[in-house]
Amino acid sequence: MTNNFSRTLVTTALPYANGPVHLGHLAGVYLPADIYVRFKRMQGENIIHIGGSDEHGVPITITADKEGISPQDVVDRYHSRNMDAFERCGISFDHYGRTTSPVHFRTAQEFFSEIERKNIFVKKKERHFYDPEARRYLSDRYVVGTCPVCNNPEANGDQCEQCGTHLSPRELSNPRSKLSDRTPELRETLHWYFPLGRFQDQLKNFVDSHDDDWRANVLNYTRTWLNQGLKDRAITRDLHWGIPVPLDTDEAQGKVLYVWFDAVLGYISFTREWAEKEGNPELWRDYWQSSECRIINFIGKDNVVFHTLMFPAILMAWNEDRVGGKYSLADNVPASEFMNFEGRKFSKSRNYAVYLGEFLDRFPADTLRYSIAMNYPESKDSDFSWSDFQNRTNGELADTLGNFIKRSIDFTNSKFDGELPYACTGEDWDALGIDWADSFEKLDQAYEQFHFREAASLTMQIARLANRFLTESEPWKVMKTDREAAGKTMALSLNLCYTLALAWYPVIPHTSNRIYALLGFDQSLDDAVKKGDVTWHMARSPQLQKGHKLHKKSEILFTKIEDGDIAPELEKIERLLEEVRSQEKGESKEELKIKPEISFDDFQKVDLRVGTVIGCEKVKKADKLLKLLVKVGSENRQVLAGIAQSCSPESIMGKNVILVANLAERKIRGEVSQGMILAVEGSDGALHLADVEGTGVNGKSVQ
Ligand SMILES: [Zn+2]
Structure with a gap:
């Protein structure tokens, strides 16, 4: 299915430049896209990742008005803040644009003009x-x-x-x-x-x-x-x-163009900007207007129809009656479900969120990337919790992966002078008890089908087997009697380190780069991947030769997270939850606002009578008031009622209304009002008169 394509274009939903991105955004869109793109880059595929800020729309102008700054100031702030957070997290965009750029204005206006010219609107x-x-x-x-x-x-x-x-x-x-x-x-x-x-x-x-x-x-x-x-x-x-x-x-x-129409076209404008940056301004056409390119839009589930119906329809409108320059439609639209936070939905308006930038001020990016990959909301909502984050970091990253790498490197440095002491054969490799062909076939499939949680689990499984192999081989004991056997163990362990550096690259690239450096390479793994010196396929067989030299450095890859490290976060959650709970309580009380209790005697004092509207007109210069003449028994009363926006004078003539007959007279807008009529506000906001059907009811008491 994918074999017909020679290029891939990955786009990620444009984050709205009216606030910082939070972990929910990262989990749903940016991390899965980045994992996929890194996997494909390592396979040597021609793939680009295009994203950027959505900088138009009303909420931005509201923020600007509120803060007394310009909308441009608002989007400048969040564009750079979000771009910075993405970069620190290792989200590797090939271009990160913004919808306030001249190229985007031109692109969006071109689309409007073309569709207007065809008289489609x-x-x-x-x-x-x-x-x-x-x-x-x-x-x-x-x-x-x-x-x-x-x-x-x-x-x-x-x-x-x-x-x-x-x-x-x-x-x-x-x-x-x-x-x-x-x-x-x-x-x-x-x-x-x-x-x-x-x-x-x-x-x-x-x-x-x-x-x-x-x-x-x-x-x-x-x-x-x-x-x-x-x-x-x-x-x-x-x-x-x-x-x-x-x-x-x-x-x-x-x-102006409505933001939903303009934002999706950002994918195209940003690809144009990328092509200009590459020094080949027409290059974007190879991605958007070529049957050889596979287009994948990573989005959250709240954006599905914009990408499966509206954006395609805009492209169809452009393509209509055209010979050349037609746009391709997306090949896949992997939409995630939501990731919740400690059992509740992230809510920007309630500030119930962990923002990416703030998180990265406190904890390393890869611990977050791993934890989120393991909780990727692929087919149902998932949850981010601090205790899960702590357990995964300590038990899986530090105790399993980090521990294995450190022991392999340190022991080789101290006992074998940082040099690979043995030439591993294919037989040795297969004897490790890892079914390499099967493991990597499963991994490849998991990545191809966007099953990122499964991919991360499978990779951690390889790390577990490697860690167990080293522990059970006990080179520190064997060394005393059989230096050659211990050397073989270390050579295999270091090759496993190499395999893990490559295999982890899509999910935790910073760690992969560090392992790769510890293994003695001067070029970064990023560069090696870019140049094609390292490819995905190399992960499944031993690559380090006998005599290969390490850098003789030691490093702790993952620092454990102590209870004290996350205590402030847990306290903050408690505070936020309390606020949310009390807001909700307030809301449920709001539903029926019952006034303080009155006695039956109090009620008896109110004389309610049925009256018939015999005259009605609008009150000048008061758009809500009607002046009614109401016949009650033998009396005629003048009543002013604030119902003009819901009832026309004609519509209430002749109606039997309920009147508070013993209310003290008062003056409203210079006119005397002798009583009050009852009305109900409906859910449409309109007032409905409480009227009584039937004959012979005029002047009667309401019971
Ligand atoms: Zn409401």
Whole structure:
């Protein structure tokens, strides 16, 4: 299946430059991609890894407004912070771009223009909230108001943080602009939509052709969308931060490309930038526009349909009616499940997370890479816990791998003057009790099929067998009576060290480089792999010759993690969990806000009567108030009610409403109100009058 390809392009989901990446991101996308890419590089394949920052979208402008800085400042900060954290973690991008770059602007605008030229987009007029004071259209996140579900008065226009309900701004009651705190108005504006439905059949064929090689979760998410029928999706927004719609018309003024349309095209622009860097500006076409290149998008499960439907549809729209310059679609989209943190979802908004940069300030990258590889959320959610991290580092990395390497190197240095004392034969190698052919066939398959947890386990199994071989051979005892036998043990052990340096390179490359240096090589393993001096195949047979010289250095590869080292982290978790728990408690109380208890006597004091609305008009200069004339028995009462946004005067004429008849008179906006009528707020935010059906009820008491 992979044999038809001579090149591979790996892309990783663009992290959003509005915050630091955390361990969940690393586990789902960047580490698995890096492991795969390193494996392939070692096999001598032509493979590049392209990533970068997603730097547009509303949350970035919100952060900028909040901090009083420019959106550019925000993205500069997180772009460099995340790039730095990735580098320290050993995530080896061939290029790490950013969507604010000129090449990306050009690429995204080219795509828009090409699809616009073919008349594929659909244009729709719609009404959006507009803040006249700030003179801006308000995207969902710029509107706050009262949640129709839980009454949280600070719900965002896209989602209520308190109850989690997804909302649209017009569902909020009392909507306010985040910019001016004013009530926004609805204004008409024109937007471009991408008609996904037009590509429904093509997309279905594309997905069906990967029935055998895509993960079940990817196929399932995608088919759910396909089965519902694909709808038009807006690709423009009224926003001042983003890539301008490249049209010279009034309609296009002030509009930018919606971030989902622009971000996925980053993969292409960043490959272009990489090609320029390589001194061959057209080289990107060998990856994007060639049937010989295999494209793999590593993503998290929350991004599936963007990569299996929307991005392919954009490319299909570009390719339509073209003779040359067609783009290839992804060959695979390995989407991970989520990695949780101490049993709970990572949450940036609640600060319940471990950020990659902070982690690496405290612990070495390879301990993290190993621990995450062993917990890779391949087909179900997994968990990162500090105790698991400590156990794996101490028991597996330090006691097994580190211990074996150190004993092999130190003993050879001290007893054999740092020189390989024996020429290992294939027979000696096979007698170690490791089935090399079988082990590496399994390893190769695990890597090819993105089973990274299995790959790491299999490699640790080789380290265990090596460690046991050295322990059971007891060269330190044998040495006293049979120097030659001890020498043979050490030669085999050092060759096992070499095998492990290579075999571990995809997962823990820093350690592999250190082992390789301890074995006496001057060139780094990274360089050796790059030049092709070292290849994956060399790991399965003895490579170090008799007389090979070590550097006569000693090194502890892994420092054990003491309880005291992780105690502050555990305390921090406890604190965070407490905060999360108390937030949740607050939320469940919020559902029914019952006022303090009253006595039956108190209730008896309220005189509720049925009245009939016989007159109704709007109150000037008060957009919420209606002035009602309500007939109660033989009396006519004037009542002012704040229901104008939910009820028209015509709709309530003649209704039998419930009136608090003995409420003290008061003046509202210069008008007397003699009583109050009962209404209920529905989950849509609208007020519904409590009305009574039937005849002959006027003036009667409500019981
Ligand atoms: Zn809510």
